[in-house]
Amino acid sequence: MHPHRPLRKTVVLAMAGVAPVAALLTGAAASTAEQAAAPAVVQAAHVQPQPEPAQAPAPTTQVQVRKAALTRPVAPPRVPASVSKGLVPRVNFDAYRSAEASMAKSTPRCHIDWKLIAGIGRVESHHANLGDTFRNGKLRTPIYGPTLDGSLAGNRVVSDTDGGRLDGDSTYDRAVGPMQFLPSTWEHYAADGNGDGKKDPQNLFDAALTTARYLCEDRVDMRKAGDRVTAILRYYNSMEYVDDVLGFARSY
Template sequence: MGRHSKPSNSKIRRNSVIALTGLVPTGLVTAATASGAPADVPPTTTASVDPIAQAPAEPTAETVVAQAVDTAAAPAVVPAALAAAPAPAPAPLPDGPLGMPAINFDAYRSAERILAERDPGCGITWTQIAGVGRVESSHANGGKADEKGNLLEPIIGLALDGSLPGQATIMDTDGGRLDGDTVYDRAVGPTQFIPTTWAQFGIDGNGDGVADPQNLYDAAASTATYLCDGGTDMRDITSATKAILRYNNSMAYVANVTAWSLAYSTGVNPSAADLPRIH
C-alpha cells in the first residue's frame, strides 16, 4: 500500500473481514457476530493475507508413502527403566547336611530324580549316592567345581597295576583318553569310575549333551545308574549291599558308604566304629 495514500476507515474494516474469513472458520465468525462481538475485529498483522496461499496443501501420494515408510522404520522406544533393569540373580544353592558342599548336594539330588524316572523300581536315594561320593573323593575334595559341576582339577586315581594288596591289574583300555595313562587304567572322577565301567554306565547328568566323569552331575547320575543295574532294589539292604560290592568288593567299603548315607539322612555324624578301615 502506498505510503501517501490513506484509505478511509470503512475500506479498512471491509478488508479486515475478508482477510479473517480466510483464516477463521465461517461458523466461528457467525457465532461471534451472533453473541454481540464486533465483526470488524482488526487483523493481527498489517500485512495483506491471501487466504488461498495460506491454506494447507493437499497431501500427495508420494508424501503419504514417505510418511508411512518413516513411521515403519522408526525404532521402538523402550522405557529407560525397563532397558536398564538387571536380570534377576539365580538363587544360591543350599549346602547339604553335615557341611556337604552345595554343588555336590545339588548333583546327588539331581541324580536321584533322574533315576526315579529312568528306573523307579530301584528306589535309590540321593543319600546313598552321596555315601559313595563321600568315600571315593570326600565330595570332590570339598566341592572344588564350578557352577556347572565341572571339577576345577581332575581327579585321577593310582595306576591299577596290582601293586597294592587286593588291587586288580587292569591294562589300559581307552588309550589314556580318560585317565592319561596308556599303560594301565586308572579310576577317574569324583566317584572313581574305571574307563571300561564308564564306557558302559556313564551318562549325561546335567543335560549338556556330554557324559564326563569329571563332572559332578554326570558322575552322580552314572553312579546311580551303575548301582541300580541288574534289577537292584536299593530299599532292600541285601540288594543294596550286593550293588555296593560291585563298586568295591569290600565289606568295609559297604559299611562306610552305608554309614555316610545314614548320616546324611539323619544329620548325625557316623561314629568311628561305623567307619572301618578300607583295605
C-alpha cells in the same frame, strides 16, 4: 561280576584344571502459578469440599485370585541339615539330588535316593574334594586313582582300555573322577547328568548319575536292605566299604 575298581582307599592325584536394582524416583512439584491459583478459587466460591460417597469394593474375580497366587513369594526348597552344616557341599547335593530325580523317572523300580549316592561320593573322593568344582559340576582339578600296574600292594594289573583318553595313561588303566570309575566301566554306564551333551567322568553331575545307574543294575530295589548291600558290593567288593557308605548315607 563286573569290578568297579580294585582299590579300597584311593590315592587322589591332581592335574591342573580350571538385580540389578533400580530405584524409581518420582516427584511432582506444582508451579508457582498453580500454587497461587488454587486457594483463590476456593475462597471465591465459598464452597467446602464434600467427601465422596463410599462405594462398595468391586468383587474379586477368579482371574485376580489366580494372579495374586502367582505373585506370592515361593519358599525355596528345604536344604537338609547335612548340607546347611557343610557335611555335604551344596553343589554335590545338587548333583546327587539331580541323579535321584533322573532315576525316579527312568528307573523308578530302583528307589535310589541322593543320600546313598552321597555315601559313595564321600568314601571315593570326600565329595570331590569338598565341592571343588565349577557351577556346571566340572572339577577344577581332575581326580585320578593310582596307576594299576601292580606296583601297589593289593592292586591287580589292569592294562589300558581307553588309549589314555580318560585317564591319561595309554599303558595301564586308573580310576577317574569323583566317583572313581575305571575307564571300561565308565564307557558302559556313562550318563550326561547336567544336560550339556557330554559324558565326562570329571563332572560331578555326570559321575553322580552314572553311579546311580551302576548301583541300580540287576533290578535291585534300594528300599530293601539286602539289595542295598548287593548293589554297593558290586561297586566295591568289601563289607567294610559297604559299612562306610551306609554309615555316611545314614548321617545325611
